Amino acid sequence: MNTEAGRQAKFNQLAEAYGADLYRYAMWICGNDALAKDLVQETFLRAWKALDRLNDIKAAKSWMITILRREYARTFERKVPKFTDVDTVVVTEDSELEPEDRTELRLLRESILTLAPKYREPLMMQVVLGFSCQEISEALDISKSAVMTQLFRAREQLKSKLQKDGVTGNVHELF
Amino acid sequence: MSMNFSEFKRFLGAEPRSGDPEIQRARHSSPEFEQAAAEAELFETKLDRAVAVPAPAGLIEDILAISQQPATQPAGKKWLPMAMAAAVLIAVGAAGLTWNMSRGWDSVEEYVMEHYRHDGDKIINLADSSPTTDIQAVLTELNVEASPALAEIVGLIKYCRHQTARVYT
Numbered sequence: 519m520n521t522e523a524g525r526q527a528k529f530n531q532l533a534e535a536y537g538a539d540l541y542r543y544a545m546w547i548c549g550n551d552a553l554a555k556d557l558v559q560e561t562f563l564r565a566w567k568a569l570d571r572l573n574d575i576k577a578a579k580s581w582m583i584t585i586l587r588r589e590y591a592r593t594f595e596r597k598v599p600k601f602t603d604v605d606t607v608v609v610t611e612d613s614e615l616e617p618e619d620r621t622e623l624r625l626l627r628e629s630i631l632t633l634a635p636k637y638r639e640p641l642m643m644q645v646v647l648g649f650s651c652q653e654i655s656e657a658l659d660i661s662k663s664a665v666m667t668q669l670f671r672a673r674e675q676l677k678s679k680l681q682k683d684g685v686t687g688n689v690h691e692l693f
Numbered sequence: 694m695s696m697n698f699s700e701f702k703r704f705l706g707a708e709p710r711s712g713d714p715e716i717q718r719a720r721h722s723s724p725e726f727e728q729a730a731a732e733a734e735l736f737e738t739k740l741d742r743a744v745a746v747p748a749p750a751g752l753i754e755d756i757l758a759i760s761q762q763p764a765t766q767p768a769g770k771k772w773l774p775m776a777m778a779a780a781v782l783i784a785v786g787a788a789g790l791t792w793n794m795s796r797g798w799d800s801v802e803e804y805v806m807e808h809y810r811h812d813g814d815k816i817i818n819l820a821d822s823s824p825t826t827d828i829q830a831v832l833t834e835l836n837v838e839a840s841p842a843l844a845e846i847v848g849l850i851k852y853c854r855h856q857t858a859r860v861y862t
Contacts, residue, residue: 529757559759651708
């Protein structure tokens with residue numbers, strides 16, 4: 519078997535399978551399009567260099583998330599310019615939605631970004647990446663029951679914010 | 694022992710799409726449980742929609758391009774792209790950043806080259822598009838300085854998060 523071709527195929531498989539999800543995850547974690555893209559590039563660059571160490575393709579997603587989180591953590595080892603923009607990325611392809619639903623969607627997105635990282639990160643692992651509580655527990659190195667508590671609280675906070683902002687009430691004022 | 698409503702809601706909030714048989718049994722145990730599960734499903738649909746940020750065009754192609762480059766290049770072939778990325782190198786080398794030999798890359802040149810490869814034409818197209826004053830402003834924000842002569846020849850500053858390109862202030 520051609521080892522280099524096999525390596526290429528393995529990498530391509532990872533890129534196709536996880537590239538977009540990793541970007542989405544990075545985007546929600548860092549809130550900045552440019553940084554998210556950079557994190558994904560850096561993650562795949564490192565994955566490419568260390569690909570021979572990935573023996574089980576089933577472990578790839580967790581492996582890549584570990585790389586990405588490490589890269590993101592490094593961002594904070596240095597002084598970092600302020601990041602501001604989720605709106606530039608969350609381009610709404612929501613024109614088919616009713617105004618009320620669009621408003622709710624916008625509020626939900628804003629609310630996700632205001633969640634504390636300890637709630638936002640496990641929630642995005644579950645919702646964006648499809649991780650189980652057990653996988654999140656392993657990725658974050660915390661107990662499964664702690665993960666479940668954080669996920670529960672994350673959702674409760676989001677629901678509470680939506681209710682507090684009175685989505686339906688605001689709709690009539692906005693449109 | 695059957696699950697009470699509070700436990701059920703808590704479980705739904707943590708793992709709303711769980712296929713756990715105990716949860717499924719609890720769901721069908723009363724209209725109150727059934728309604729809570731339906732509300733959780735509705736919320737998950739909204740959440741799915743909210744996080745579905747479209748991936749940028751060309752993202753996968755850019756990632757795939759990483760593997761198109763040889764893992765290592767013969768020394769002689771480094772010089773052409775190295776010259777193109779010279780401004781980046783100068784900025785990294787002279788602006789007070791230091792390089793610690795470490796994981797994956799043997800030198801700052803190799804590291805810059807890896808970035809040049811995956812950034813490709815984007816770097817060349819962006820270079821020289823910023824006035825010198827902007828470059829100084831960016832360096833100031835990062836707590837580093839460049840002499841006017843150096844700033845004059847810097848074509849592009851790429852913010853690098855790699856721990857081995859640490860800023861010493």
